[in-house]
């Protein structure tokens with residue numbers, strides 16, 4: 596593997612509940628991103644993707660607490676559990692410059708009373724109060740020219756822009772400080788197909804130009820991830836269950852959950868109309884009280900006795916890691932995809 600840009604070690608993040616029972620939404624997750632690559636983070640709704648992104652971006656606020664874990668990035672090792680509990684007090688260069696988060700729905704959060712140029716100045720000044728308006732706007736304008744986007748957008752209000760343009764603008768603004776790592780949470784989900792393509796092309800151009808040196812791309816949308824990412828990490832019920840090169844996961848899933856997730860996606864080929872996509876039986880567990888052993892075992896058609904009693908350890912086959920008892924007993928065997936024909 597090429598040089599590592601980021602490595603999160605044994606990260607656990609919990610939501611403190613009024614009932615006193617904490618919900619560990621991210622449980623002992625270890626994740627690595629090589630320099631210059633895009634890592635896709637996928638899994639069903641509620642599996643902890645946004646919580647993991649929030650913890651890595653060092654913007655966890657109560658009731659979310661990072662209770663364990665370190666982040667190695669850019670030669671620093673940051674103990675995430677000892678950062679101030681109020682994210683506003685976290686060392687500024689960590690937030691925004693080391694890691695920048697493009698939150699879910701960011702494009703709809705732009706104030707209707709601000710022009711894009713005002714937003715640029717606000718964001719730049721939040722990081723460095725002494726930045727002049729002219730310098731902030733010069734930087735934004737240079738960045739837009741570099742990305743072949745129209746600079747007149749800076750004079751617009753959000754409601755004057757299309758959804759696709761708004762999303763590209765918030766992406767540009769959230770990377771003006773050249774963060775080492777950008778975490779983009781569902782950046783394409785609310786966009787039409789051509790706007791998705793434009794955003795993806797822009798993200799790839801930004802990585803190519805080293806505006807940021809790595810991206811974690813969070814989405815449910817596996818077809819988008821398989822197009823854009825170098826690596827994938829699949830989460831289930833707060834845990835990363837499989838990670839590796841995108842091509843390896845898509846063609847040779849080693850965890851039954853990954854295989855089930857992939858086979859829930861319709862591939863628009865000639866025989867699509869005759870295919871039954873089986874989906875994944877059952878529903879994800881309550882993270883406050885997850886199943887014992889492997890958390891996926893109640894929904895897994897490959898489950899064995901050990902799966903309900905003992906949590907599987909992460910195993911490696913080359914650059915491909917997975918936590919599954921069935922895969923351990925069936926080295927290098929591809930999990931069959933569950934698609935039937937009418």
Ligand SMILES: Nc1ncnc2c1ncn2[C@@H]1O[C@H](COP(=O)(O)OP(=O)(O)OP(=O)(O)O)[C@@H](O)[C@H]1O
Pocket residue numbers: 610618620638639640641642643644645646647658815882
């Ligand atoms: N403020 C909160 N208090 C308590 N539990 C929460 C809170 N926010 C999220 N959770 C729980 O944490 C778990 C993980 O949520 P998270 O939003 O990280 O999942 P996700 O995979 O990003 O989902 P989605 O794809 O729907 O965005 C969920 O089970 C959710 O119910």
